[in-house]
Amino acid sequence: MAAATLKNIQKCPTSYVLAIQDTLNAFQGKWKMPIIGTLLFGKKRFKEIEREIPKITPRMLSQELKDLEMNGIISRTVYATSPVTVEYELTKSGKQLSKVVEAMLEWGLQHRRANMLELLPILQSKTA
Amino acid sequence: MAAATLKNIQKCPTSYVLAIQDTLNAFQGKWKMPIIGTLLFGKKRFKEIEREIPKITPRMLSQELKDLEMNGIISRTVYATSPVTVEYELTKSGKQLSKVVEAMLEWGLQHRRANMLELLPILQSKTA
DNA sequence: CGGCATCCGAATCGATACTG
DNA sequence: CAGTATCGATTCGGATGCCG
Numbered sequence A, B: 001m002a003a004a005t006l007k008n009i010q011k012c013p014t015s016y017v018l019a020i021q022d023t024l025n026a027f028q029g030k031w032k033m034p035i036i037g038t039l040l041f042g043k044k045r046f047k048e049i050e051r052e053i054p055k056i057t058p059r060m061l062s063q064e065l066k067d068l069e070m071n072g073i074i075s076r077t078v079y080a081t082s083p084v085t086v087e088y089e090l091t092k093s094g095k096q097l098s099k100v101v102e103a104m105l106e107w108g109l110q111h112r113r114a115n116m117l118e119l120l121p122i123l124q125s126k127t128a
Numbered sequence C: 001c002g003g004c005a006t007c008c009g010a011a012t013c014g015a016t017a018c019t020g
Numbered sequence D: 001c002a003g004t005a006t007c008g009a010t011t012c013g014g015a016t017g018c019c020g
Helices: A013-026 A032-039 A046-052 A058-070 A092-096 A098-118 A123-127 B013-026 B032-039 B046-052 B058-070 B092-096 B098-118 B123-127
Strands: A074-079 A085-090 B074-079 B085-090
Touching: A013 B032, A013 B046, A013 B098, A032 A046, A032 A058, A032 A074, A032 A085, A032 A098, A032 B013, A046 A058, A046 A085, A046 B013, A058 A074, A085 A092, A092 A098, A092 B098, A098 B013, A098 B092, A098 B098, B032 B046, B032 B058, B032 B074, B032 B085, B032 B098, B046 B058, B046 B085, B058 B074, B085 B092, B092 B098
Parallel strands: none
Antiparallel strands: A074 A085, B074 B085
């Protein structure tokens, strides 16, 4: 199959848009990408993830993990210890997201530097 | 400066999470990535974008374009024709997002194929 | 430890109608 | 053409408390 480069789909921008939205749905919201991000470093337990993601509540973490599992991005394993231990791990699909995450990360750093220099004390209001 | 690879920040997952969330904020929501996507092919006018993105309303398009402009991702040019013509174009920062978009696109296609085969008639309920 | 249930305000977003 | 204004439905997401 041909690679999914921009040039290949230039002919039909709309179908291209649909593909992006499709992808977007898999990890939309405030928390999914950060969760995936922490799991790229390996298996983690519920509490570990919670600790690494500032301000996430158990409610949201639980909800998002369930969502990600349903979408085939992570897998959940329960160990019958006492108290129970649960480990979350990226699936193969999930691991392939590292490409996306790295791209986002790299752009984020560049973009931030660019904005610091040129414009935008506007961000202040969002940071606060 | 060292490249922003995952390995480089493994030491501090939390700061890494913050960087991702930061990036995420720049194009969160249902429409921003698709808008950026269509603009990767070149300058476009309001109506052109609207036509290429299924189901977007003028309200949302207007709002998101404004947001993207404030974030330094696109630029807006008004031509004093009659009726007025407005063109939107990616800035340098915006163009650099192509890396992210392509990564998302590629993953989306792979992931879709994988899910078709293995699991998930669940998506049906979301597609409907 | 790893959650779930409930409540509730805030933010998002779609539909529709209108304007310079 | 390129938007804006208003309304209302839906969803998101934080706080809190409880459970096996």
